[in-house]
Amino acid sequence: MKSLERIKKQVLRVLAKDRASFWQLINYQDAHLVDFLEAIKQLLQEGKIKYEKPYFYLADEGLPIFPYESPGCLFCSPFEQNPFWKQVLKDFIEITKDRPLPTSDFDQGFIKPEDTVKRTAFIYERGDLEGTEVFILGDDDLISLSMALTKLPKRIVVVEIDERINRFIKEKANLIGYQNIEVYNYNVIEKLPAELCKKFDIFVTDPVETQKGLKLFVNRCIQSLKGEGSVGYIGFTHREASLKKWYDFQKFILDSGFVLTDILRDFTTYPEEENQWEDFYRTYRIMREFDLSMPEVDWYKSCFVRFEAVEDPKVLDIEVPADLEELYFDDESWATPLPSYLEKNRKEG
Amino acid sequence: MKSLERIKKQVLRVLAKDRASFWQLINYQDAHLVDFLEAIKQLLQEGKIKYEKPYFYLADEGLPIFPYESPGCLFCSPFEQNPFWKQVLKDFIEITKDRPLPTSDFDQGFIKPEDTVKRTAFIYERGDLEGTEVFILGDDDLISLSMALTKLPKRIVVVEIDERINRFIKEKANLIGYQNIEVYNYNVIEKLPAELCKKFDIFVTDPVETQKGLKLFVNRCIQSLKGEGSVGYIGFTHREASLKKWYDFQKFILDSGFVLTDILRDFTTYPEEENQWEDFYRTYRIMREFDLSMPEVDWYKSCFVRFEAVEDPKVLDIEVPADLEELYFDDESWATPLPSYLEKNRKEG
Numbered sequence: 001m002k003s004l005e006r007i008k009k010q011v012l013r014v015l016a017k018d019r020a021s022f023w024q025l026i027n028y029q030d031a032h033l034v035d036f037l038e039a040i041k042q043l044l045q046e047g048k049i050k051y052e053k054p055y056f057y058l059a060d061e062g063l064p065i066f067p068y069e070s071p072g073c074l075f076c077s078p079f080e081q082n083p084f085w086k087q088v089l090k091d092f093i094e095i096t097k098d099r100p101l102p103t104s105d106f107d108q109g110f111i112k113p114e115d116t117v118k119r120t121a122f123i124y125e126r127g128d129l130e131g132t133e134v135f136i137l138g139d140d141d142l143i144s145l146s147m148a149l150t151k152l153p154k155r156i157v158v159v160e161i162d163e164r165i166n167r168f169i170k171e172k173a174n175l176i177g178y179q180n181i182e183v184y185n186y187n188v189i190e191k192l193p194a195e196l197c198k199k200f201d202i203f204v205t206d207p208v209e210t211q212k213g214l215k216l217f218v219n220r221c222i223q224s225l226k227g228e229g230s231v232g233y234i235g236f237t238h239r240e241a242s243l244k245k246w247y248d249f250q251k252f253i254l255d256s257g258f259v260l261t262d263i264l265r266d267f268t269t270y271p272e273e274e275n276q277w278e279d280f281y282r283t284y285r286i287m288r289e290f291d292l293s294m295p296e297v298d299w300y301k302s303c304f305v306r307f308e309a310v311e312d313p314k315v316l317d318i319e320v321p322a323d324l325e326e327l328y329f330d331d332e333s334w335a336t337p338l339p340s341y342l343e344k345n346r347k348e349g
Numbered sequence: 350m351k352s353l354e355r356i357k358k359q360v361l362r363v364l365a366k367d368r369a370s371f372w373q374l375i376n377y378q379d380a381h382l383v384d385f386l387e388a389i390k391q392l393l394q395e396g397k398i399k400y401e402k403p404y405f406y407l408a409d410e411g412l413p414i415f416p417y418e419s420p421g422c423l424f425c426s427p428f429e430q431n432p433f434w435k436q437v438l439k440d441f442i443e444i445t446k447d448r449p450l451p452t453s454d455f456d457q458g459f460i461k462p463e464d465t466v467k468r469t470a471f472i473y474e475r476g477d478l479e480g481t482e483v484f485i486l487g488d489d490d491l492i493s494l495s496m497a498l499t500k501l502p503k504r505i506v507v508v509e510i511d512e513r514i515n516r517f518i519k520e521k522a523n524l525i526g527y528q529n530i531e532v533y534n535y536n537v538i539e540k541l542p543a544e545l546c547k548k549f550d551i552f553v554t555d556p557v558e559t560q561k562g563l564k565l566f567v568n569r570c571i572q573s574l575k576g577e578g579s580v581g582y583i584g585f586t587h588r589e590a591s592l593k594k595w596y597d598f599q600k601f602i603l604d605s606g607f608v609l610t611d612i613l614r615d616f617t618t619y620p621e622e623e624n625q626w627e628d629f630y631r632t633y634r635i636m637r638e639f640d641l642s643m644p645e646v647d648w649y650k651s652c653f654v655r656f657e658a659v660e661d662p663k664v665l666d667i668e669v670p671a672d673l674e675e676l677y678f679d680d681e682s683w684a685t686p687l688p689s690y691l692e693k694n695r696k697e698g
Contacts, residue, residue, distance in 0.1 A: 003592070023644035032591045033635050033683040040639075054642030073425035242381045243352070247608035247659045254603065259596035263612040286382050290389075293403035295372035310596045334382040 002229040003308070006127035007031045007039040012048065012058070013130070016067040019055040028068065030126060030261075066130060066152065071121035075267075078118055088149045089117045095149075095172045096142055100164040102275050104283070104337035107208055107328050108140045108162070109275050109300070111235070115268035119204070119233070119304055120146040122264070126306065128202045128231050129153055135200035135224040136160075137188065137217060143204055144169055148178035157196065159186035188216055189320065189327070192223050200224045206235040206302070210330040211245060212321045215252055222256055222313050230309045232258065235268060235302040240332050257314050258307040266301040280337035289334070300335065351578040352657070355476035356380045356388040361397065361407070362479070365416040368404040377417065379475060379610075415479060415501065420470035423616075427467055437498045438466045444498075444521045445491055449513040450625050453632070453686035456557055456677050457489045457511070458624050458649070460584070464617035468553070468582070468653060469495040471613070475655065477551045477580050478502055484549035484573040485509075486537065486566060492553055493518055497527035506545065508535035537565055538669065538676070541572050549573045555584040555651070559679040560594060561670045564601055571605055571662050579658045581607065584617060584651040589681050606663050607656040616653040621646075629686035638683070649684065 010029035014020055020028075026036055040056070043049045050057045058065070069084040079085040093113045102108035110116075120143060123129045129147065133155040136144050142165075144158045158181070160166055166183045173181045184193070203224055207217030214236075221232060236249070253260065272278075272295055281287055281294060321327040328336055338346070359378035363369055369377075375385055389405070392398045399406045407414070418433040428434040442462045451457035459465075469492060472478050478496065482504040485493050491514075493507045507530070509515050515532045522530045533542070552573055556566030563585075570581060585598070602609065621627075621644055630636055630643060670676040677685055687695070 021645060022639070022641050023646050023648040026588075026648050027646065027650070030587060032587050032589060032681060034681060035591065037635070037639055053640060054645075073422065075424040076422035077425075238379060238381050239375075240381060242384065243608050243610070243657060243659050246610070247603070250599070250608060251603055254596070254600055259592050259599060260609055260612060261592070261595070262614055263609060265611055286386070290371070290386055291402060292371050296370060296403075297372050297376065299372040299375050301376070308592060310592050332381060332383060 003031065004035060004039055004042070006229070007035060008043055009130055010127040011039060011043060011056075012063075012065050013068040015049060015056060015058045016063070016065040019057045021054045022056070025056060069124075071118075071125065074118050074122055074125075075264075078114070078121060085117070085121060088120070088146065089114060091149050091176075092117055092142075092146050095145060095175060099142060100140070100162070100168055102140065102277055102280075103162070104277075104280050105339045105341070106140075106162055107336055107339075109270050109277060110141045111268040111302070112271050112274075116141050116143050116146045119143060119268065120150065122262075122267075122304065122306075123147075123202070123204070123233060124150065124152065126231070128233075132201040133157075133199060133226075135196070135203040135221060137186075137203065137205040137221050138207075139169065140165055141206065142169065144181060145172050145176070148173050148176050148181055151178060154180060156181045157184070157200070158182070159184045159192075159196070161185065161187050188220055192220050197223050198226055200230070201226060202231040202233065204233045208328055208336075209237060209241045209245070210321070210326070210328065210333060211248065212319055212330075213327045214241075214245070214249060215318045216320055216327070218249075218252070219315060219318050223315050225309065225313055227312045228309050230313065232307050234305050236305050237300070237302040238266075239300055239302075240335055242332055245332065252316065253307050255314070256316055257309050257311045259310050260305065260307050262304070262306040264304040267304040268302050269298050270300040270302075271298050277337070283338035283343065284335050286334040352380065353384060353388055353391070353578075355578070356384060357392055358479055359476040360388060360392060360405075361412075361414050362417040364398060364405060364407045365412070365414040368406045370403045371405070374405060418473075420467075420474065423467050423471055423474075427463070427470060434466070434470060437469070437495065438463060440498050440525075441466055441491075441495050444494060444524060448491060449489075449511070449517055451489065451629075452511070453626075453629050454688045454690070455489075455511055456685055456688075458619050458626060459490045460617040460651070461620050461623075465490050465492050465495045468492060468617065469499065471611075471616075471653065471655075472496075472551070472553070472582060473499070473501065475580070477582075481550040482506075482548060484545070484552040484570060486535075486552065486554040486570050487556075488518065489514055490555065491518065493530060494521050494525070497522050497525050497530055500527060503529065505530045506533070506549070507531070508533045508541075508545070510534065510536050537569055541569050546572050547575055549579070550575060551580040551582065553582045557677055557685075558586060558590045558594070559670070559675070559677065559682060560597065561668055561679075562676045563590075563594070563598060564667045565669055565676070567598075567601070568664060568667050572664050574658065574662055576661045577658050579662065581656050583654050585654050586649070586651040587615075588649055588651075589684055591681055594681065601665065602656050604663070605665055606658050606660045608659050609654065609656045611653070611655040613653040615650040617651050618647050619649040619651075621648075626686070632687035632692065633684050635683040
């Protein structure tokens with residue numbers, strides 16, 4: 001999707017609610033003045049909108065445009081004022097009640113259900129959800145289902161290593177009645193299947209945060225994107241990634257042809273109770289480094305980062321981790337559980 | 350200021366309110382686990398804190414540490430619940446009532462008073478305000494006064510071209526009774542005076558957004574910084590800067606040795622009424638490109654961007670704008686007023 005198409009979508013969904021002036025409209029879209037005006041001009045030329053100074057209108061009120069639904073403040077009290085988003089959150093909590101619990105074998109852990117819907121809403125705000133083809137690498141957060149509940153994306157593809165999650169997503173997507181979802185069993189160490197390359201408008205992933213693993217996850221995702229104007233979203237922490245790692249990652253993102261557009265600090269929280277991962281702590285390095293009690297508050301948080309391709313993305317040569325230990329561990333992964341097979345190895349070794 | 354010093358400050362101010370566990374504390378600071386634990390260990394060694402599992406305490410409750418004041422959600426309803434920040438906002442609105450109005454000669458325009466205090470509070474949240482030396486290039490927003498009202502910085506230096514603003518800041522700082530503020534008359538085209546180089550922990554600037562002007566502003570500011578761990582804050586818009594320009598700027602920032610840590614979309618708004626700049630619209634390029642009404646809503650917004658030096662910053666060679674026209678105008682500056690001396694030239698030309 002070219003950037004201008006996204007802007008036009010942001011304009012149309014606001015006009016589907018009500019007429020608006022140039023200055024009102026500009027507050028609901030992301031482009032700079034030159035591109036915003038170009039989007040307006042194209043919509044006028046295409047006959048989709050009309051201008052009677054000072055207002056713009058939809059030319060045909062029967063157009064199948066989903067009117068803009070404001071999720072409210074995504075940083076403190078989202079969804080309260082909006083029936084559409086309130087319902088998505090309610091349904092999401094309901095259908096994910098019996099979700100698979102994290103296993104240490106895949107460095108899993110899910111964010112709060114509310115935060116998954118917050119991410120979905122932020123993606124929606126950017127014009128990246130409606131009518132788009134979405135690629136998700138790893139989905140223990142189940143954001144695919146949150147998106148499916150909005151019924152807005154054109155297509156959602158999940159690639160994930162954990163068969164339990166894959167079955168769960170398929171089953172619940174059926175229940176929702178959203179047909180355009182595909183789920184593949186996929187290990188990030190493998191090459192991305194050719195039929196998934198260059199097919200998507202956006203991707204979402206929560207990469208492992210080792211230096212090599214991080215780039216591997218994001219590189220696979222970049223391969224999935226169509227081209228200029230495509231967008232990546234990742235969850236990325238300060239808890240297990242130093243600023244040097246952030247720097248290295250940003251260099252990689254820019255070199256790949258993307259600009260960072262949003263960095264939302266600690267936007268999402270991993271709830272201790274729901275993840276039921278008390279047992280993992282036994283193997284966290286942080287617990288060996290200092291005599292610590294078990295946590296009595298949620299403390300693992302991640303930032304939400306968006307970047308947009310300003311040119312055809314470049315798929316850089318990166319170093320693929322030699323094995324699973326190198327994928328999951330480096331000298332900053334102090335709150336990553338030791339997978340059972342590695343624990344076994346270490347005991348034997 | 351080294352990053353670790355900032356982290357220790359973030360820890361101490363929370364403990365100055367109450368004892369806290371490791372997991373509670375980690376939510377109030379910005380480092381990754383390795384550095385956070387290192388900060389804790391240093392504070393224990395220095396005898397500033399004590400540990401009685403599971404809680405950390407201040408070792409001496411008489412230490413002159415300003416207890417943490419939470420500004421609340423900076424994205425929708427800041428300051429309401431907190432007397433300290435509420436008072437700063439109230440006082441800031443009061444002392445800036447008779448502020449100088451924007452002149453087109455310097456591409457001025459100020460953000461909402463509330464947004465200036467929001468910026469101040471965000472800087473405070475990051476640990477960048479207390480005890481720091483602050484450099485401000487251009488201050489028609491008067492953030493220096495907002496900072497002075499908190500009494501937290503060690504030193505504030507404003508360099509600004511507009512003598513009216515400089516007089517205003519000096520006068521009001523006297524009124525507040527904050528002594529550690531210095532104000533210099535300075536044109537960004539000139540070299541930064543040697544006595545201001547390598548002296549500051551953070552800088553704040555709202556650069557002009559032309560490709561050359563943007564880098565010139567930020568480059569001067571980078572020269573003012575002490576070294577690794579120093580921090581830059583800028584206001585930067587999507588209204589007059591395309592994503593290509595953002596990309597180019599981010600490359601420049603990374604090449605200068607900084608990592609981007611926060612990008613807060615449309616964090617601040619320029620109020621139409623208070624700026625009284627109706628007359629400027631006459632010369633905006635956007636008004637010539639399309640038959641537009643005058644705005645009936647606030648629409649000019651800017652993002653707040655933070656970046657931190659992960660190494661000793663490099664001062665890159667940049668192209669200095671040849672003249673004021675090149676400083677203020679490029680093909681994306683569609684809402685920048687024509688300064689009177691240029692307007693005169695154009696009429697004569």
